[in-house]
Amino acid sequence: MWGGLLAGFLTRPWVRWxxxxxxxxxxxxxxxxxxxxxxxxxxxxxxxxETLERNNAINRHMLEAAARRPRDRDELVDRLRGGGF
Structure with a gap:
């Protein structure tokens, strides 16, 4: 019953529009x-x-600082005497 009513309703042009x-x-x-x-x-x-780039930059700076560190006590004393820090 509802299907027939709906089908009849949809045949009208203004309803389709x-x-x-x-x-x-x-x-x-x-x-x-x-x-x-x-x-x-x-x-x-x-x-x-952006967060990943910032973290990578921080890690890169830490690695660069670690690469420049004195290897042993003698190198540390030489740097301190020479004013390298």
Whole structure:
């Protein structure tokens, strides 16, 4: 009974026209929501990348400082006497 009523209702031209507009609006709304979600995801990835770059820079500075450190006590004493620190 409901199927026949719905089929009869959908045969009217203005109902099909309204359904087309409703589907178009729904499609546009879904597209905009998907764009928003994609932008949020891109923002999180960008923030993660900045954090990773900052951490890598800090680690690189630590490794450079470790490479310049004195190897033993004698080298440390020579540096202190020469004013290397």
């Amino acid at each position: 309204a359904a087309g507009f409703a589907l178009t609006g729904f499609t546009i709304a879904l597209f905009i929501l998907n764009l928003r979600r994609t932008a949020e995801r891109a923002g999180r990835v960008s923030e993660r990348l």
